Amino acid sequence: EDKVVQSPLSLVVHEGDTVTLNCSYEVTNFRSLLWYKQEKKAPTFLFMLTSSGIEKKSGRLSSILDKKELSSILNITATQTGDSAIYLCVGGGSQGNLIFGKGTKLSVKP
Amino acid sequence: GAGVSQTPSNKVTEKGKYVELRCDPISGHTALYWYRQSLGQGPEFLIYFQGTGAADDSGLPNDRFFAVRPEGSVSTLKIQRTERGDSAVYLCASSLTSADTQYFGPGTRLTVL
Numbered sequence: 497e498d499k500v501v502q503s504p505l506s507l508v509v510h511e512g513d514t515v516t517l518n519c520s521y522e523v524t525n526f527r528s529l530l531w532y533k534q535e536k537k538a539p540t541f542l543f544m545l546t547s548s549g550i551e552k553k554s555g556r557l558s559s560i561l562d563k564k565e566l567s568s569i570l571n572i573t574a575t576q577t578g579d580s581a582i583y584l585c586v587g588g589g590s591q592g593n594l595i596f597g598k599g600t601k602l603s604v605k606p
Numbered sequence: 607g608a609g610v611s612q613t614p615s616n617k618v619t620e621k622g623k624y625v626e627l628r629c630d631p632i633s634g635h636t637a638l639y640w641y642r643q644s645l646g647q648g649p650e651f652l653i654y655f656q657g658t659g660a661a662d663d664s665g666l667p668n669d670r671f672f673a674v675r676p677e678g679s680v681s682t683l684k685i686q687r688t689e690r691g692d693s694a695v696y697l698c699a700s701s702l703t704s705a706d707t708q709y710f711g712p713g714t715r716l717t718v719l
Contacts, residue, residue, distance in 0.1 A: 538697060538712045541707055544707050596648035
């Protein structure tokens, strides 16, 4: 059965800390791994990763995929209170199907 | 369009009633997805449209749930005889094709009393 597992499930840090969120996946006919940030209701897209070992970066956020280990990490440096959200890892199969992890709830304290 | 829109943003109904939730995808996106997200869980896949047809409806929990996309753009998720367990946020997403990134709407929060 396809699944995506994220860890930790929740995390509390202080502003300025660096955090690493983990994701492991088992997806039939895997094609891509996506990270979303969810505040309030709807997730917003962060990264899509298809190639192993190539880091994608956007400001203080970066992510990398390891296809050998079937895993990905999302790094956030110099965290801010606005980074507080649920971060969703999603595995995508070749049929367009998406398998969502349960998310990591990040709380950044001032 | 600017993004995926969903209406209503909130819906409160009574057990046993019928509800319809609407999704307007990004213009030109051929793929449209419905998800349901319960408190503390990641979104759960319900159904995926490619154009007008349901390419995969394996996530619909039972026959009380039905979705249509008659003209390949707007989609409506229909729930008959609602139950308290149907209470959740219903998310819609669209993508240019099934191979592309999905962009999510703001969701509809459904509460069944």
